[in-house]
Amino acid sequence: MSQFDPLFNQFNESIADISLPENFTFPFYYQPHPLAVIASEQLQLHLLQQTDWHHNFGLEDKTNPCQQAQLLKPIGKMFGVLVVKNLQGELGYLAAFSGKIAEQNILPHFVPPVFDMLSKDSFFKSEYEQINQLSHQLKKLESDPRLTEFEQDLNAVTQAAEQAIALHRQQMIENRKSRKAKRNNLAGLSEAEQKSISIEMSRQSVEDKHQLNALKRDWDAQIKQSKQQLDSIADQIDEVKQARKQLSNALQQKLFAQYNFLNIKGESRDLSDIFHDAPNHQPPAAAGECAAPKLLQYAFKNRLTPVVMAEFWWGESPKSEIKQHQNYYPACHGKCRPILGHMLDGMKVDENPLLTNPAEGVELPIIYQDDYIVIINKPAEFLSVPGKNITDSVFSRMKQKFPNATGPLIVHRLDMSTSGLMVIALSKEVNKHLVQQFINRTVTKRYIAKIDGELSTESGTISLPLRVDLDDRPKQLVCYEYGKHAETFWQKVAVKNGNTLVHLYPKTGRTHQLRVHSAHHDGLHMPILGDDLYGKTEKRLHLHAQLLSLHHPHTNQSMTFEVNADFE
Template sequence: MMATLDSDPCLHLFEHPICDTALPERFTFVFYYEPHPLCVRAAEQLQTQYLSAPNWVHNFGLTGQLDGAIGKMFGVLLVRDKHGQIGFLAGFSGKLANCNHLDGFVPPVFDLLDENSFFLQSQLYINRLNTQLEQLQNDPKLSALREQLQRVEQQSEQEIAAHKALMAKDKQQRKIQRLDANGLEPEAQRELTRQLDQRSISQKLKLRDLKLNWQQQIEHISSQLQILEQAVTQLQQQRKTESAALQQKIFEQYQFLNRDQQLKSLAEIFSPLDNPTPPAGAGECAAPKLLHYAFKQGMTPLALAEFWWGASPKSEVRQHKNYYPACMSKCQPILSHMLSGIAVDPNPLIVNTAKGKPLPIVYQDEEMVVVNKPAEFLSVPGKTITDSVQTRIAQLFPQASGPLIVHRLDMSTSGLMVIALNKRAHQRLQRQFIERTVKKRYVALLDGSLAVQQGEISLPLRVDLADRPRQLVCTEHGKHALTYFEVIGIEKGLTRVHLYPHTGRTHQLRVHCAHHLGLNSPIKGDDLYGKKALRLHLHAEQLVLKHPLNGIELTFCVEAEF
């Protein structure tokens, strides 16, 4: 068992003295951080004593049994308790081993699974509504009436259309008969006209009766069907109302403390936002659980780190034991409230990492410019940082017109970018990228050794709406993404590869390398899909395209600095 203080079963003591490590001066900026050394020690202690040989059963997928495997995000919170002792709290996101409560881990902010909770009672009621709804929707009479109505409507349309066609044909015949009657005696003409008019009236009356008969049949079936469908609609509306009320009640029950002991519910926290409805799972992540428990017990939070344990999810890229920031959509609003008034590390995401870096020009003429973009350098201005390739080129070439930027590189990716200096060049260059006639080659260093020497990766991608700018592999909503690769060599356990993107999706190369269905080897230094390093080892080293004015094929190549 992990050493704990008798006063609090969730507060863990370090196995070894920590006096050799300085405490953090400020709390972690949880959305982008390097874990504090004491958080690393806490995480390793948790992994060794609790996760490597747990006394509960949960399939993390670490034994090769991936069917039903669920990796988990865990968190450690370095704290000072009311007595001044330094320790740490441990927590997990969501449920673990189908439980909300496990010894040694902080409890949830609100326990949906508590047997006395309104949630279970409400869920039972909603489940009964679902059962009733399913029975009604699967009622054979309902489907039989729908089929009968469809069949009768089709027969009605066919018979009415056939009679109208007959009337049209007879009208033509009557017209001919009237023309032929010009040679008859007046009395005979009048009699023929009377007979023809009577025939026309008879056919119109028959059409009226035909329509009326079918209308009565359709209305009779529709009225029976409407009774059943109204019952379905009423149940659906009742279920919707009950579900919405339950959801709102849940939002109000999730209440989070901050340092000043101020409570705010999920409903209050999200109400001022553009989307006031909290996303699914909000409040169940490890970070808010840990902070809430610390504040509730009068502890002072000092630093936080969250790590992934187990196999990666099918759509996401999560590496076993890697540290990850808190998610933006679910946690950012909650943690903004919880960390109010606490001194936090500066946000590195608003630091201009391009400051002082030159933007080397590889080629230029009156139509276009090719630059070698450094790593950690924006292609276009961001929300808080304006320094970028676009702004630098606009300054260097004040006579340039048009959008300038033809294509982009990720901020962390270095390499070749082509910029148009006028609208005509921009249109012609951009068309080449749209039509995929531009040949692009990237070089990358991957963490690990690849067993295959070349091949292709086809994994559709979309943005992770809950954690932008991360991308997900998604067969349902993702966009087609195709990458060719070839191994160049192995260097000290790292694999150098050439990557040839056929499509240009956001983070395509990074996800295709890191995902377990891709190369399963993240690019070295990838802070989103692998492990952070001094830089992302991904470089756009070659571009082959046609000059926008004369159409001559141009090849540009700049070797990577790694």
């Protein structure tokens, strides 16, 4: 059956000499298998040559000479390939893209979505149109000029009421002072006169209070009338919002039920079931629309055996996250990890390398030590603090070596993949002193990095705010709305063999700051060599904390430490 499948692509070159892997690809951390690389290159050639559809990937005329397509907003996309074996034992590959391309879910050469919400007979279009109509109705209500007019009236009446009541209260205070003065001057009057005056002053006090209450009632009535005018529209807005929310939630749940995912054992689960044990029990937006689930779903439905897979980015980088044209990337965690966890159940999959301790048997060099601090040269692929799955770390090693040390020991951290200098505090008081130096930015940190490309300028400052990618932790995004300020000064050191050595001076200490500032198109636009999150994987990340300068917490003496990287 599969040999006639138009989506089962034959290899254009001989693959006879390439050994098949023993296990399927671990999709969240991998080096593309040679078969996946050949399939990807073949798919990329198809993208360059096909004329069935037009999409602006932001690659100028490299992918599409059509003038109309170039006028569209450039949008890069993730593509995936899945090398499979059919029932006849032949090897081929399937291709898929994430989301939509050219505003379509289904295109020639690519496997279909798990559920095509854009099909003519899909309930999605009609129900989404109802939600759309409510959105238009809501927009019309919110732009009603009477809404602004009534809000202004209510504010004006409320302010006038506050002023009038405040003036009356002030007058009551003055009246009280006047009555008090009269009481102090009753000497010389007869008892009857004093009693008469006292009764009159009490009457005046009661009258003041009655007037205040009457004033409040009068203004409350005016405020109520003004608020009723405003509520007449605000209530309509709330009703439409609530109706839209209910329809949207119902449609979402209906969609979740349509996305049913198979595994090799023939078991099927929908999105709601798969994400039931996720932190918020709710599938994120576009869950199931990524390339990897599409590929596996098609393979299982058509009795094709998965062999290896890979995903790559094609086109212009997004504004926030970092994706380089033609680079390979792992599947995302937020959307794909629960789905693929189910879909790969029953298959022999490569072990998760992140569960293996790369620091086992690796020494932790100490370059300076006294009774107060320790300076270490942390190796690459060595945790600063215990992780979720690995406890071996700088902290655990220091705790073992200095059992009498107090306090948290760790003053600052380096990414697991980053090597270089760290200072360790041997007491709670020393830790507090050193942390304050970092907070006050009196500590000098200089990193050296080898980046993938040749810098033409000599130095500069990068200021790009960062936040975590909620769908793909621990990756970071550039985000001007919610990101935290992150600033890096850089200086070119040398250019050699197409790469550049740079000194990096972080003025802030955000997670992955130097890695993102190097790779992002508004930064250096060149990832650090070996960056498996934002660039290409190599033997190690070429980022090293080379210099550390601080004041000794006991003597206050300025101290500078410097250790070169093994890649300089």
